[in-house]
Amino acid sequence: MSDKKKKTASNSENQSVGHSGYSIQPGKDTILSGMQPTGALHIGNLEGALRNWVALQDTHEMFCCIVDWHALTADFKNTSELKLKIYEMAVDWLASGLDPEKCAIFIQSDVKAHAELHLLLSMLISVPTLTRLPTYMEKKDEQGMDSYGFLGYPVLQAADILVYGAHKVPVGKDQSKHIWLASDLAKRFNHYYGPTLVEPTTLLTKIPLIPGTDGKKMSKSQDNHIAITATEEETTNKLKRMFTDPQKLRKNDPGRPEVCPVYKLHEVYSTADNIEESIAPQCKSGELGCVDCKTRLIKNLNQTLAPIREKRVELESKTGYIWDVLRDGAVKANARTELVMDNVRSAMNMKYHD
Numbered sequence: 001m002s003d004k005k006k007k008t009a010s011n012s013e014n015q016s017v018g019h020s021g022y023s024i025q026p027g028k029d030t031i032l033s034g035m036q037p038t039g040a041l042h043i044g045n046l047e048g049a050l051r052n053w054v055a056l057q058d059t060h061e062m063f064c065c066i067v068d069w070h071a072l073t074a075d076f077k078n079t080s081e082l083k084l085k086i087y088e089m090a091v092d093w094l095a096s097g098l099d100p101e102k103c104a105i106f107i108q109s110d111v112k113a114h115a116e117l118h119l120l121l122s123m124l125i126s127v128p129t130l131t132r133l134p135t136y137m138e139k140k141d142e143q144g145m146d147s148y149g150f151l152g153y154p155v156l157q158a159a160d161i162l163v164y165g166a167h168k169v170p171v172g173k174d175q176s177k178h179i180w181l182a183s184d185l186a187k188r189f190n191h192y193y194g195p196t197l198v199e200p201t202t203l204l205t206k207i208p209l210i211p212g213t214d215g216k217k218m219s220k221s222q223d224n225h226i227a228i229t230a231t232e233e234e235t236t237n238k239l240k241r242m243f244t245d246p247q248k249l250r251k252n253d254p255g256r257p258e259v260c261p262v263y264k265l266h267e268v269y270s271t272a273d274n275i276e277e278s279i280a281p282q283c284k285s286g287e288l289g290c291v292d293c294k295t296r297l298i299k300n301l302n303q304t305l306a307p308i309r310e311k312r313v314e315l316e317s318k319t320g321y322i323w324d325v326l327r328d329g330a331v332k333a334n335a336r337t338e339l340v341m342d343n344v345r346s347a348m349n350m351k352y353h354d
Helices: 003-008 043-056 068-075 082-095 113-122 127-131 134-143 153-162 173-193 232-240 261-269 272-285 290-316 319-347
Strands: 030-035 061-066 103-107 168-171 201-204
Touching: 030 043, 030 153, 043 061, 043 082, 043 168, 043 290, 061 082, 061 319, 068 082, 068 153, 082 103, 082 290, 082 319, 103 319, 113 153, 113 173, 113 319, 127 134, 134 153, 134 173, 153 173, 168 173, 173 201, 173 319, 232 290, 261 272, 261 290, 272 290
Parallel strands: 030 061, 030 168, 061 103, 168 201
Antiparallel strands: none
């Protein structure tokens, strides 16, 4: 590498202040997290991601992105409800504890640098590599998703991460392959153009198992979910119908908590003492019947969700405030990406008008 390129291609964090006046917070690692806008969220989203994000916003510089472009890969024909889904997701994020004073909450398409870096990174990866990714193979066969946009989905996801100079991405183990690809693309870029992009690492998080009411993975598409927006009555009715241990047919039958979906939710929403001292042993002995077990869960789950639901009702009436949060978050996100993309263009000798 020439001395000129070494000077030009500096890591994005070496430049701490951009033209907008935005500055990187010293001593804080950066985190990027995102979700596709599917509308109001369920308790699987809450426990699997949002709880962790709320904790991380106090210790990291955090960017929380509603990835509307990604949503198009699965449903590009139907965009009429996209705005409403974005709004509902933003309300759920705020109700669950994300604080716009502590993190940037924004819409992906409001930050055009995602698309620019996606285009540049797409030059560094082969089509066969993308077609071999497990996610592409699975969804191509199962859902018939074979568009150019879906093929490049992992590259756009890498751009989402790298354009913020993110050090870490909080995901479960099953998603770590995507972070590996982002890191690999950063390595490739840095090899060709000099040290410019931060190579992110996976921040593995312990995601509690949140089964749906049918015992399978909770999903809105399967209608086995419990929405954050659900009323206490709706939650009660869903839990009453929830699957239990198939071998425990009557109250006095000994149960197997380890295979019971209701017990899995107790592990999240009931206290450890309550689980160990009464629920598990009484289930195993047959003393605790499934109806009473569900009744205890209903009480604990509704108590846990009560403050989130109350906050959500308050926020739903503040339409202007929600969109202001998203606009302000985009301002911060654009300012941060300006720093990274300025270095990217310099490294690639593509700052033609300086």
